[in-house]
Amino acid sequence: xxxxxxxxxxxxxxxxxxxxxxxHYHKEHGLDVLPAFTMPEKSLPRDRYLTRSEAAALLLAxxxxxxxxxGGNSFWKxxxxxxxxxxxxxxxxxxxxxxxxxxxxxxxxxxxxxGGYADLETGVIYRRAEGERVAHNKRKPPVKMARRLLxxxxxxxxxxxxxxxxxxxxxxxxxxxxxxxxxxxxxRSAIAAAGLDASVTPHxxxxxxxxxxxxxxxxxxxxxxxxGLTVEEYERTYLHNDPTxxxxxxxxx
Numbered sequence: 001x002x003x004x005x006x007x008x009x010x011x012x013x014x015x016x017x018x019x020x021x022x023x024h025y026h027k028e029h030g031l032d033v034l035p036a037f038t039m040p041e042k043s044l045p046r047d048r049y050l051t052r053s054e055a056a057a058l059l060l061a062x063x064x065x066x067x068x069x070x071g072g073n074s075f076w077k078x079x080x081x082x083x084x085x086x087x088x089x090x091x092x093x094x095x096x097x098x099x100x101x102x103x104x105x106x107x108x109x110x111x112x113x114x115g116g117y118a119d120l121e122t123g124v125i126y127r128r129a130e131g132e133r134v135a136h137n138k139r140k141p142p143v144k145m146a147r148r149l150l151x152x153x154x155x156x157x158x159x160x161x162x163x164x165x166x167x168x169x170x171x172x173x174x175x176x177x178x179x180x181x182x183x184x185x186x187x188r189s190a191i192a193a194a195g196l197d198a199s200v201t202p203h204x205x206x207x208x209x210x211x212x213x214x215x216x217x218x219x220x221x222x223x224x225x226x227x228g229l230t231v232e233e234y235e236r237t238y239l240h241n242d243p244t245x246x247x248x249x250x251x252x253x
């Protein structure tokens with residue numbers, strides 16, 4: 001099945017869903033024989049995350065700049081026909097909150113039943129839609145916004161028409177006023193303009209947030225809670241990326 005599916009991680013995810021369905025059926029109706037499922041090995045934790053300079057380059061690319069290398073030297077120039085500015089919001093929210101890209105695209109400026117929303121009075125992003133139920137491995141806890149992100153959010157809301165008591169555009173991340181459905185093409189264009197490789201995907205933003213939290217020495221309980229992970233999941237996934245956090249142990253004697 002791994003060969004048919006194309007990836008080991010995708011095959012494992014599909015088989016886990018099938019196993020859960022079979023077990024549920026067995027619990028409700030009973031089976032004479034409960035089949036066993038042999039799972040592919042779990043994939044190793046992701047190692048790719050953005051450095052600060054890479055994140056800055058990616059943001060510059062979304063704002064219309066392109067990195068040009070000429071014989072060992074590099075400079076930035078303006079791109080023509082640039083249409084990726086809307087990605088700056090997705091990238092900043094991803095880097096400052098670690099929210100999954102799909103949940104970021106669903107965010108709105110007010111409470112709703114389709115996605116989460118941003119409360120600028122309390123400085124909290126509520127990732128879950130009103131009445132939404134989520135799987136235990138896709139938790140969507142509220143996340144406190146950094147002061148820098150909150151400043152951006154307030155400016156974006158004004159730009160989206162929310163001022164003087166009037167309602168504006170609904171979705172926080174949008175393209176020409178419409179909800180952003182697919183960001184892959186524009187994102188690939190941005191990483192190319194930033195001089196990055198194809199290993200940088202929208203999900204790398206979440207992984208970058210987790211890694212930066214580990215590098216900054218943020219307590220694991222706080223970091224895990226902001227990402228919607230257990231402490232064990234957070235430590236297994238992010239603490240291996242950079243052993244800098246071990247400095248106190250290294251200098252213990």
